[in-house]
Amino acid sequence: MKLILLGAPGAGKGTVAKLLTEVDGSVQISTGDILRGAVQAGTELGKQADAFMKAGDLVPDDLIMGIMEARLQEPDCENGFLLDGFPRTIPQAEALKGLLDKIGVKLDMAVNLDVPRDVILDRLTTRRTCSNSDCQAIYNVKSNPPKQEGICDKCGSPVIQRDDETEEAISKRLETYNEKTAPLVSFYEKEGLLTKVNATSSDVVVKSISEKIGI
Ligand code: AMP
Numbered sequence: 001m002k003l004i005l006l007g008a009p010g011a012g013k014g015t016v017a018k019l020l021t022e023v024d025g026s027v028q029i030s031t032g033d034i035l036r037g038a039v040q041a042g043t044e045l046g047k048q049a050d051a052f053m054k055a056g057d058l059v060p061d062d063l064i065m066g067i068m069e070a071r072l073q074e075p076d077c078e079n080g081f082l083l084d085g086f087p088r089t090i091p092q093a094e095a096l097k098g099l100l101d102k103i104g105v106k107l108d109m110a111v112n113l114d115v116p117r118d119v120i121l122d123r124l125t126t127r128r129t130c131s132n133s134d135c136q137a138i139y140n141v142k143s144n145p146p147k148q149e150g151i152c153d154k155c156g157s158p159v160i161q162r163d164d165e166t167e168e169a170i171s172k173r174l175e176t177y178n179e180k181t182a183p184l185v186s187f188y189e190k191e192g193l194l195t196k197v198n199a200t201s202s203d204v205v206v207k208s209i210s211e212k213i214g215i
Contacts, residue, residue: 007113026080056172
């Protein structure tokens with residue numbers, strides 16, 4: 001499947017994408033994971049992105065498009081991809097449309113994960129993430145803690161609270177979402193690609209998407 005997952009930070013895009021990869025082998029492409037990996041590795045991209053991310057701001061569109069132009073043309077994308085956290089602005093959505101036309105790829109749909117604001121806030125403050133950039137498994141101290149406190153079940157690395165999950169950065173990220181990313185819902189509605197799902201339970205979302213795609 002070739003999907004865009006839309007939704008506010010904390011709506012469950014990463015969790016749903018990881019579950020969907022198990023349905024048909026499509027790859028998850030998370031710009032947030034790629035950027036966090038680059039910051040940790042200290043690459044040029046990481047150095048340019050770091051301050052924007054810590055402040056809860058978006059990384060400039062040209063940096064993101066540079067990453068995605070290359071990533072979407074890698075061979076593993078031929079079987080399908082789940083875009084998690086991209087596009088995040090109208091210019092990114094326009095550029096993605098041009099890129100997909102150029103490489104002859106058609107999207108199945110853009111799914112908007114709709115979650116009430118109080119649930120989002122609660123999830124973001126209780127979310128924990130594996131610090132290993134190749135893993136980045138997602139946990140929640142209340143609903144899905146690691147078996148051993150602070151240690152990732154999958155790879156054994158420390159599980160941490162992200163730098164951008166302080167209260168201040170969270171409120172900035174939600175503001176940025178409302179201003180820059182929420183308009184993508186109408187963009188994809190006009191493109192005839194939008195599907196909305198009530199996303200309080202990730203398992204229900206995965207079932208509903210699989211049914212809509214017919215797998
Ligand atoms: P996420 O893990 O998707 O919440 O992303 C974490 C941070 O990475 C965001 O708050 C942004 O600073 C940056 N980021 C991720 N994806 C994008 C994107 N498509 N455009 C701009 N910045 C992004």
